Ligand SMILES: *[C@@H]1O[C@H](CO)[C@@H](O)[C@H](O)[C@H]1NC(C)=O
């Protein structure tokens with residue numbers, strides 16, 4: 415006589431599926447009598463148990479619509495951060511005979527066993543795959559395939575929330591303090607951490623040991639790293655890292671540290687140019703003043719002056735100017 419598997423939950427209030435499990439367990443020895451070497455029929459009780467255990471998880475339902483004329487595979491990105499029951503539906507519309515269409519499901523590249531359902535309603539074929547996603551290994555791509563003359567594929571990509579920081583480098587000055595911010599949409603990570611990257615190595619920022627950094631966030635969906643008394647060594651990459659129940663996500667931010675002289679440089683350049691220009695003007699002025707004072711050169715100078723004043727008198731004085739010009743050339 416075989417020992418019954420010890421019933422696990424007689425003390426706890428047994429939910430209905432658990433009772434079913436007990437019944438199945440009780441019935442087991444009689445099935446196995448004929449095949450003592452056969453592995454125990456575990457898959458059904460396990461599934462029943464899993465469904466009982468995870469029935470309180472939220473339900474996510476997603477669908478993809480395909481037709482015989484689709485040229486590219488249809489993809490849907492789904493963000494998931496906590497364990498969930500997931501229902502995936504693919505619908506396929508064709509003018510051909512739906513009974514000749516083969517349906518398969520794959521997780522990444524691995525064929526999924528036939529625990530999916532198919533139904534045909536009119537000219538539409540539906541296939542439903544349900545899965546309880548409880549760990550990071552179950553994240554990834556789930557695809558449905560409809561095989562007719564041409565294969566049609568619909569893919570559901572499961573990912574943990576993405577983090578968003580600034581995509582432009584943050585510019586600061588030596589001695590200042592700054593705040594780096596990372597956010598994610600509708601998320602609440604279990605944990606936020608910050609790293610600085612020294613070359614290719616990520617070094618966790620130790621907030622306790624170093625009063626240079628303060629990590630703070632007003633909401634669960636964001637984290638703020640305050641860096642104080644910035645020096646040139648603080649320049650580089652920083653990473654924010656979020657841990658979710660179903661995986662991890664990170665984002666790189668860049669900090670550029672400038673010394674105060676750098677922004678002043680173009681300004682100083684302009685000042686130098688202005689000084690040079692003023693100097694040249696002054697020199698010219700001095701030169702012309704000198705010339706004015708020399709009486710010997712007065713003749714030539716006077717004539718130039720006259721020309722100038724004639725110009726300002728306009729066309730009427732053209733005649734006089736001609737005459738004057740003639741006298742100059744003689
Ligand atoms: C498919 O999903 C969309 C939203 O993503 C929803 O509006 C629609 O009702 C769904 N269709 C079916 C057949 O479940």
Ligand SMILES: *[C@@H]1O[C@H](CO)[C@@H](O)[C@H](O)[C@H]1NC(C)=O
Nearest residue numbers: 488489490491492571573576
């Ligand atoms: C899904 O995400 C991938 C990579 O993150 C991106 O290339 C693709 O365009 C996304 N697809 C849709 C439909 O948003």
Ligand SMILES: *[C@@H]1O[C@H](CO)[C@@H](O)[C@H](O)[C@H]1NC(C)=O
Nearest residue numbers: 503532533534535540541542
């Ligand atoms: C087939 O599956 C679709 C999607 O789950 C559902 O809306 C429809 O009622 C089902 N039809 C039958 C006949 O079961």
Ligand SMILES: *[C@@H]1O[C@H](CO)[C@@H](O)[C@H](O)[C@H]1NC(C)=O
Nearest residue numbers: 514515516517561562563564
């Ligand atoms: C569908 O599958 C069956 C058996 O696996 C195969 O004989 C048949 O050729 C397949 N049909 C198509 C359209 O690939």
Ligand SMILES: *[C@@H]1O[C@H](CO)[C@@H](O)[C@H](O)[C@H]1NC(C)=O
Nearest residue numbers: 597598599600601633634635
């Ligand atoms: C973060 O959470 C707060 C409060 O729950 C909300 O007001 C804000 O819109 C959220 N931000 C993002 C990016 O999800």
Ligand SMILES: *[C@@H]1O[C@H](CO)[C@@H](O)[C@H](O)[C@H]1NC(C)=O
Nearest residue numbers: 603604605606607608618657
């Ligand atoms: C959060 O991260 C810190 C540092 O890496 C670690 O000590 C702590 O245990 C983590 N907490 C959770 C809930 O993962």
Ligand SMILES: *[C@@H]1O[C@H](CO)[C@@H](O)[C@H](O)[C@H]1NC(C)=O
Nearest residue numbers: 610611612613615617647648
């Ligand atoms: C970064 O690396 C340099 C040399 O590789 C080292 O001197 C410096 O202390 C490192 N900084 C941190 C914060 O680890």
Ligand SMILES: *[C@@H]1O[C@H](CO)[C@@H](O)[C@H](O)[C@H]1NC(C)=O
Nearest residue numbers: 628629630631632633638640
């Ligand atoms: C964290 O941020 C809140 C709101 O911005 C602020 O009131 C609080 O003082 C900050 N804590 C630290 C340690 O900086």
